[in-house]
Amino acid sequence: MKYTEEHEWLRVEGDLVVVGITEHAAEQLGDVVFVELPELETQVAKGDEVCVIESVKAASDILAPCDGEIVAVNDALSDAPGMVNDDPQGDAWFFKMKLDDMSVLDDFMSEDEYKAFIG
Amino acid sequence: MAEGGQNGDLQRTVLHDLHLDLGAKMVPFAGYAMPVQYKPGVMAEHLHTRAQAGLFDVSHMGQVILRGEAAAAALERLVPVDLQGLAEGRQRYAMFTDERGGILDDLMVANRGDHLFLVVNAACKEADIAHMRAHMDGVTVTPVTDRALIALQGPLAEAALAALVPGVAAMRFMDVATYDWDGAALWVSRSGYTGEDGFEISVPEPCAGAFARALLARPEVAPIGLGARDSLRLEAGLCLYGNDITRDTTPVEAALGWAIQKVRRRGGAREGGFPGADVILRQLETGPERRRVGLRPEGRAPMRAGTQLFADDTADTPVGTVTSGAYGPSIEAPMSMGYLPAALSATGTQVFGELRGKRHPARVVDLPFRPAGYRK
Structure with missing residues (x-):
């Protein structure tokens, strides 16, 4: 598992990368009440706003962590956004991407580095 | 975050x-x-x-x-409410009003x-x-x-x-x-x-x-x-001062006319006599041009304060703004309050809120979103 400074986690699954938000992020957001997922087969660039998460407190965006194509989205989140709080690093993944260049994953934080990052 | x-x-x-x-x-x-x-x-x-x-x-x-013998009468000069009749x-x-009828x-x-x-x-x-x-x-x-x-x-x-x-x-x-x-x-x-x-x-x-x-x-x-x-x-369905009611909204526009007793209205024994009475008493009789309403967005996306409201999904000019909006944990749905022109304020009217560049339908509903449990 790799981690971004935007509190996303990235898990390699074959030639795809699965993206979600960290437990820390879910806790900070509070109860999630709405998730808007990206459209399938969209080409995205690193930093693009690809998902919207609304919690009881506020709206926030999930950014594309790398350049690539969205190849799967977790539709279950649309009907049950609370999954993001219940299982942020498991069932509540947001989307899967096919990266233009898998080697960019090396630039992200390891679990230990992320733990140090959030203090 | x-x-x-x-x-x-x-x-x-x-x-x-x-x-x-x-x-x-x-x-x-x-x-x-x-x-x-x-x-x-x-x-x-x-x-x-x-x-x-x-x-x-x-x-x-x-x-x-x-404190003061005539405290209720004195306070009535600042609010459109019957306080001398308060047992x-x-x-x-009540609400303090200004010369323009704002709150x-x-x-x-x-x-x-x-x-x-x-x-x-x-x-x-x-x-x-x-x-x-x-x-x-x-x-x-x-x-x-x-x-x-x-x-x-x-x-x-x-x-x-x-x-x-x-x-x-x-x-x-x-x-x-x-x-x-x-x-x-x-x-x-x-x-x-x-x-x-x-x-x-x-x-x-x-x-x-x-x-x-x-x-x-x-x-x-x-x-x-x-x-x-x-x-x-x-x-x-209760107002938050600074959001749903401000100096730019009158009590009548804010659908708070119920708080203005007959005795302070036109023809009442202590008619007017508070700041902005001309505006407020006229609006009570003729109806305000815009009104605070409840809105139920379709789907799950909350329309929060500041969301612009449109009469249809193509119009260029907004007709109103959401002043409070959130997810309602008890009604298990998003809910908003905002101001709409009188012509669009009837229960059941469909309007559109713009979220992240997209127009989403919302329906005018009666307030409160959830019935109150007061011990009357």
Whole structure:
């Protein structure tokens, strides 16, 4: 598992990368009440706003962590956004991407580095 | 996902340490460090209040005493409300208006026999006190600075408070009375800001911590933060000053005409005589050009404050704005309040809110979103 400074986690699954938000992020957001997922087969660039998460407190965006194509989205989140709080690093993944260049994953934080990052 | 701002130079309520003990997340609010939520979080706190009883620290709000033989008549010169007809032991909702009919603040006024007791919004309290002192000759305006204010709200609020103060069970909605608890005089009103039955209790600061802990020791009582306070009041269709009502909205536009009794309206014995009376009394008769409404967005996406409203999904010019919006944990759906032109304000009318560049339908609905549980 790799981690971004935007509190996303990235898990390699074959030639795809699965993206979600960290437990820390879910806790900070509070109860999630709405998730808007990206459209399938969209080409995205690193930093693009690809998902919207609304919690009881506020709206926030999930950014594309790398350049690539969205190849799967977790539709279950649309009907049950609370999954993001219940299982942020498991069932509540947001989307899967096919990266233009898998080697960019090396630039992200390891679990230990992320733990140090959030203090 | 940054934490709230610096809490260093903020005022603290007397219950500050209790909030920290209870694991509250503190945020700046109206110049005070206030608990926005405790460990269970906004959703659980909201639902707990609806099911059992929630305890809120609202000590940041302004408590003010007015003394003087003609205090009620003097205050009537600043609010469009019948206060001379307010019976002893009763409380009433009011608002300070300006010359344009705009709302300077909303408040509660209680007749406590030899004085009036007011509760005003935290962010407005200094201005309200100055306003009253400037315009009420012969009335002494005294801020109460040595009392905390605690709200206990929910269907089990009566049971919880009556266990400490048995007399409160006899109170009805908007009654006020004084009770003794452990030698301290509690100024109790049966009212609140959640749409639930409940009480607001002014308690001397030295006893406030012990009193709050005594309530929290009961299994049905949990501490509730500002986050759930906001979703509770919005489900109840209640206005937040600064959002839903401001100097740019009149009481009639804000659908608060019910708070203006006949005696202050055209043809009434004490017609007008408050700032902006010409505007407000005319709007009461002819109807306002725009009106505060409830909105239910389709789907799950909340339309929050600031969301622009359009008559259809192509129009260039917005017809209104959302002034409060959130997810309603009890109605399990998003809900908003906002202003729409009279022609679009009828129940059932469809409008569109623009979220992230896309127009989403929303329907005008009757307020409140959830029926109130007041003990009338």
